[in-house]
Amino acid sequence: MTDVAEKQPTARYVRKRADILEGAVEVFNRLGVRGATLSDVAAGVGLNLTSIRHYFQKREDLVAALVERSIGTLTKVAEEAARESTRERRIRALVSGYFDLRRRIRLGQHIDTIHFADVRTMRTPHAERIWPMYSAMFLAFRRAVATHEELKADYQHMNARAQTVIAQFIRSVFWLPDYSVEDFDRVETHFLDILLNGLAASPKRWSPRLMDLPDEERPDKRSIESFLQAATQIINFEGYRGASVQRIAEKLNVTKGSFYHHASAKDDVVAACCDRTFRLMSDAQRLALSHESRGLDQAGMSIATLVRLQQTEAGPLLRNSALTSMEGVTRHEMTSRMDRIAQRFADMITDGVLDGSARPCDPSIAGHMLMAMVNSAEEAPRWVKGMDKENAVDLYARPIFTGLYS
Numbered sequence: 001m002t003d004v005a006e007k008q009p010t011a012r013y014v015r016k017r018a019d020i021l022e023g024a025v026e027v028f029n030r031l032g033v034r035g036a037t038l039s040d041v042a043a044g045v046g047l048n049l050t051s052i053r054h055y056f057q058k059r060e061d062l063v064a065a066l067v068e069r070s071i072g073t074l075t076k077v078a079e080e081a082a083r084e085s086t087r088e089r090r091i092r093a094l095v096s097g098y099f100d101l102r103r104r105i106r107l108g109q110h111i112d113t114i115h116f117a118d119v120r121t122m123r124t125p126h127a128e129r130i131w132p133m134y135s136a137m138f139l140a141f142r143r144a145v146a147t148h149e150e151l152k153a154d155y156q157h158m159n160a161r162a163q164t165v166i167a168q169f170i171r172s173v174f175w176l177p178d179y180s181v182e183d184f185d186r187v188e189t190h191f192l193d194i195l196l197n198g199l200a201a202s203p204k205r206w207s208p209r210l211m212d213l214p215d216e217e218r219p220d221k222r223s224i225e226s227f228l229q230a231a232t233q234i235i236n237f238e239g240y241r242g243a244s245v246q247r248i249a250e251k252l253n254v255t256k257g258s259f260y261h262h263a264s265a266k267d268d269v270v271a272a273c274c275d276r277t278f279r280l281m282s283d284a285q286r287l288a289l290s291h292e293s294r295g296l297d298q299a300g301m302s303i304a305t306l307v308r309l310q311q312t313e314a315g316p317l318l319r320n321s322a323l324t325s326m327e328g329v330t331r332h333e334m335t336s337r338m339d340r341i342a343q344r345f346a347d348m349i350t351d352g353v354l355d356g357s358a359r360p361c362d363p364s365i366a367g368h369m370l371m372a373m374v375n376s377a378e379e380a381p382r383w384v385k386g387m388d389k390e391n392a393v394d395l396y397a398r399p400i401f402t403g404l405y406s
Contacts, residue, residue, distance in 0.1 A: 017055045020045050022111045025066050029115050029173075032324035032331075033063055034240045063114070064126035070113035071133045074169065077101060078140035087405065090144045091165075092192065098169050099188040106181045115324055116170050120379075121239030138383055141166050145404070156384055160395040161404055163383045167376030168195070168369055174320060174335075175342075175368040190362035194369055195404050199349060200296055201359050203402035208300035208393065210308060211291065213283050226252060227259045228276045231269050232318045236378060240322070243269050270318075270326060274334045277318040281306060281341050281374070288348075295352025299345055300401060303370055304393045307377045311389040316378040320371075342367040373400050 009017075023045035027036045038059050042052045056062040081094035104110040122130050142151070145165055146158035168191075179187050200206040230251045235243045243266055249256035281302075288302035309315050320338060323331050346367030352358025373396065380396055381387040387395050399406070 013055075018111075020047070020052065020055055020062075021066060021069060024062055025070075025112045025114050028063065028066065029112065029324075032326070033115075034324070038062070060123075060126060064122065064130060066114040067116070067119060067122070067126075067130055068133060069111070070116070071130070071137050073101065073110075073113055074098075074166075075133075075137040075140050078137065078144045082140060082143040087145075087147065088196075091196065091404065094141075094144045094165065095188060095192045095195065098172075099184055099191075102172070102176055103181055103184050106184075113173075115173055115321060120237055138162060138166065156386055156391075156395060159384045160380065160387070161399065163376070163380050164373065164396070164399055164404065165195070167380075168372050171320065171368070171372035171375060187362075187365065190365050191369070194361055194366055194400070197359060198399070198401050198403035198406060199299070199352070199358050199361060199366055200401045201352075201357055203406050205357075206296070206300060206398070206401045208297070208304040208397075209291070210393070211284075211287050211301065211305050213280060213287070213305065213309060213314070224259070225276075228273055229314070232273045232276070232316055235270060235273060235322050236316055236319050240266070240270065245269065267326065267330065270322060271330055271334070273318045273322070274337075278334075278337050278341065280309065280317060282344075284309075285341070285344050285348075294355050294357040295348045295350065296357035296401070297352075299348040299352065299358075299370065300397075302345075302348075303374060303400075304397050306374045307392050307397045308389050310374070310377040311381070311387070311392045317374070319378065320375050338371070342371045345370045369400060373397065 020041065024036075024041045027041050027044045030036075031040060036059075038052050038056070039049055041062065042049050045052075052062075056065065077097040078094060081090050081097055084090040084093045101110060101113075105112045119130065119134060142158060142162035145161045151158045176187070198206075227248060230248045231243055234247060234251065245256045245259055248269070249259060284302040284305045285298075288298040288305070292298045292301055306317070310317060323334050323338070326334060343364075344367075346363040349358050349361065349363040349366045353360055353363065377392065377396055380392075384395060
């Protein structure tokens with residue numbers, strides 16, 4: 001019988017594997033999970049491809065290891081916060097722990113977390129390990145933001161509360177790099193202020209009107225709109241690899257020839273889905289600006305409309321994480337468009353502060369947090385059972401305007 005000790009990895013093996021993970025996360029976050037290869041990782045850590053395969057046979061093995069490590073890192077932050085004695089102390093510790101993590105990552109004192117772009121696209125055998133870990137992370141966050149008594153009384157709102165915080169943390173990797181590490185204390189303070197106290201000057205007056213967008217009716221399955229809806233669903237749930245014209249046509253039960261004049265290459269499909277998402281978000285903002293005179297009401301109407309849209313047949317919107325699968329120039333263009341939409345939300349909040357409808361806050365951070373909430377609303381029903389178009393605004397949009405614990 002083989003000695004068990006002989007199967008244990010050596011210290012050198014463990015150290016080299018950790019070095020590969022540290023170098024790989026930078027490569028995948030920069031090039032995207034789809035864009036980076038094992039050869040790119042090998043070049044980044046100064047090894048050849050054969051050496052890399054000694055530790056990770058396939059790219060998927062390496063990505064899974066990074067996702068597992070990242071989930072474990074965030075779970076630890078939540079578990080430490082959950083030990084605090086009161087609800088407010090726990091949420092403060094949760095935010096402080098997360099910003100301290102991002103600070104240490106920026107200073108090179110902690111390995112970065114991988115962007116959670118393709119967690120939902122993981123396949124067997126990795127999915128069997130990763131999804132239970134992600135569920136455990138969700139439960140750790142829920143323990144940090146909700147008491148046992150609150151959960152028993154209203155599990156929907158408590159799950160929505162936990163998902164809100166997770167979504168804000170996950171999307172912060174897109175906007176925190178715009179800030180110097182020396183400014184993190186200030187950013188943390190303003191982020192926590194919005195999370196706890198919301199954006200509305202008076203929570204009682206936040207009652208957004210909803211409006212129908214031009215594309216909210218389900219289109220004919222042979223139209224370009226139906227093509228883009230199906231493609232967006234596939235990209236959101238199956239990742240970049242699932243977004244072929246053939247796969248989209250199969251979902252709609254039509255021939256792929258019906259759509260080849262619209263998009264034949266996969267990158268064209270993703271770009272067209274981005275265009276549709278940005279168009280719907282811009283339409284919501286423009287309609288709100290034309291219907292409401294006060295800044296907070298403009299933000300509330302557009303956000304509530306988009307959150308509800310995410311729960312209808314006219315949805316979903318393409319998740320921001322899809323941008324990591326695009327080529328450099330296209331990704332830069334799409335990221336710039338996304339930033340402009342976030343800036344318009346920020347401008348609405350600025351106007352709200354000036355007209356008295358919004359609380360004094362950092363409008364730039366508020367704009368990013370509103371984007372995070374809209375972006376994650378499509379996935380929220382997975383964690384908030386029973387969330388639908390009738391209650392999504394109350395469950396998921398209200399907290400950002402009236403405060404997490406209002």
